[in-house]
Amino acid sequence: KFRLLTHDTRGTPEGAAEAAQLAVGDGAQLILGPLLSSSVQGAAPVARAAGVRVIAFSSDRSVAGDGVFTLGFLPRAQVDRVIGFARSRGVQRFAALAPDNPYGRTVLDAFRAAVIGAGGEIARVELYNPDAADFSAVVRDMADYEFRRATLLEQRKELEGKEDEVSKAALARLETLQTMGDLPYDALLVADGGKRLQAVAALLPFYDIDPKKVRMLGTGQWDEPGIGAEPALVGGWYAAPSPGPRAAFEKEYSDTYGEAPPRLATIAYDATALAAVLAQLPGPDRFTSDLIANANGFAGRDGIFRFLPGGTSERGLAVLQVRQRDAVVIDRAPATFQALSN
Structure with missing residues (x-):
C-alpha cells in the first residue's frame, strides 16, 4: 500500500529537521523534499540516522550524496546543453553575463567548463550586482562601447571636410551607426530571468550588441x-525540458484546481510518481540508493531523468528558440539515456 504523508518544514532548517523526525516516526521509507538547500541540510542528518533516503527538490548539488538525491534543475546541465548545441551550429567565440550571486557564479563555472570542453573560445565574462537599479555600466563594458564609439567618432572626423563622393557616402553611412567595429564574440549567455533579464536584455541593443549578429x-x-x-531575446537559444509533457500536466492541474501550477510542481509530481513506482517492487528494500539511481532512468513530466551515484540528477533537455509569442523546440530532448550517450 502506498501512503503519502505531508509535514510542513516552515521553510527553515529547524523546521525541516522536525518534519523529517515526524516522517521517520510515522514510518516513512522515503522522504520527498524539501525544496530549499538549507532545509535539505536540516533534514538530511535525521534521515541518514534512520536509514531513509531523501529525494530533495533542490538544485544545489552541494547537498547531494550519502542518501540524498536532488531532483531540481541543475544549471550545469542547461549550460552544457545550450553551449554544445551552439558549437554544433558553428558558434566559436562565447561571452557570458551573469549576476554576482551563487547562481550566477555556478553558471559561470559551468560556462567555462562547457566552452573549453566543446572546443570553443571564451572571449569575455562579466558579473553584475543583482540588486542594482541600473545595469548600464556592465552592459557598456560587455559591449566595448567606449572603444567602439571612439573608433566611430575618429573615423567620422577623418572624413569630415572631404569633398569627394566616396568620402561623403562613407560619412553618411557612419552617421547612421552608434559604434564601429565587431565584438569579439559570436554568442552571449545571459544567465538570469524575470525582471532582471528583461532589464539587462533591453540594454543590449541600446549599447549596440546586435542580436542579429550575436546569438543570445x-x-x-x-x-x-x-x-x-x-525583442533582444527573440531568436535566442536556451536549454530546458521539452514543453510537451509539461503542457499536458499543466492542463490536468488547471482543470482540477482551477489555476495554473507553480513551475516546480512537476518536480514534486515526478518525485511522487517515482516513489509510487518503487513502492510496487517486491521485497522490503524498495527504496535503496541502487534502485533510486537506476541507470535507465525514469520518464517524468519534465522529460527523462535519472540520478547519478553522487546524488545529483541528469536530465534529457531540449533546446528552444525564443519567438515573439512563445518558444519553440529546435533540437529535441532525447527519449532515452542511451540516445543521450550516443
Missing part, C-alpha cells in the same frame, strides 16, 4: 511565459 543564449531561467516580449 540562456539558461532554464528563460523558460517562462512571455520570454519573447523583449
Whole structure:
C-alpha cells in the first residue's frame, strides 16, 4: 500500500529537521523534499540516522550524496546543453553575463567548463550586482562601447571636410551607426530571468550588441511565459525540458484546481510518481540508493531523468528558440539515456 504523508518544514532548517523526525516516526521509507538547500541540510542528518533516503527538490548539488538525491534543475546541465548545441551550429567565440550571486557564479563555472570542453573560445565574462537599479555600466563594458564609439567618432572626423563622393557616402553611412567595429564574440549567455533579464536584455541593443549578429543564449531561467516580449531575446537559444509533457500536466492541474501550477510542481509530481513506482517492487528494500539511481532512468513530466551515484540528477533537455509569442523546440530532448550517450 502506498501512503503519502505531508509535514510542513516552515521553510527553515529547524523546521525541516522536525518534519523529517515526524516522517521517520510515522514510518516513512522515503522522504520527498524539501525544496530549499538549507532545509535539505536540516533534514538530511535525521534521515541518514534512520536509514531513509531523501529525494530533495533542490538544485544545489552541494547537498547531494550519502542518501540524498536532488531532483531540481541543475544549471550545469542547461549550460552544457545550450553551449554544445551552439558549437554544433558553428558558434566559436562565447561571452557570458551573469549576476554576482551563487547562481550566477555556478553558471559561470559551468560556462567555462562547457566552452573549453566543446572546443570553443571564451572571449569575455562579466558579473553584475543583482540588486542594482541600473545595469548600464556592465552592459557598456560587455559591449566595448567606449572603444567602439571612439573608433566611430575618429573615423567620422577623418572624413569630415572631404569633398569627394566616396568620402561623403562613407560619412553618411557612419552617421547612421552608434559604434564601429565587431565584438569579439559570436554568442552571449545571459544567465538570469524575470525582471532582471528583461532589464539587462533591453540594454543590449541600446549599447549596440546586435542580436542579429550575436546569438543570445540562456539558461532554464528563460523558460517562462512571455520570454519573447523583449525583442533582444527573440531568436535566442536556451536549454530546458521539452514543453510537451509539461503542457499536458499543466492542463490536468488547471482543470482540477482551477489555476495554473507553480513551475516546480512537476518536480514534486515526478518525485511522487517515482516513489509510487518503487513502492510496487517486491521485497522490503524498495527504496535503496541502487534502485533510486537506476541507470535507465525514469520518464517524468519534465522529460527523462535519472540520478547519478553522487546524488545529483541528469536530465534529457531540449533546446528552444525564443519567438515573439512563445518558444519553440529546435533540437529535441532525447527519449532515452542511451540516445543521450550516443
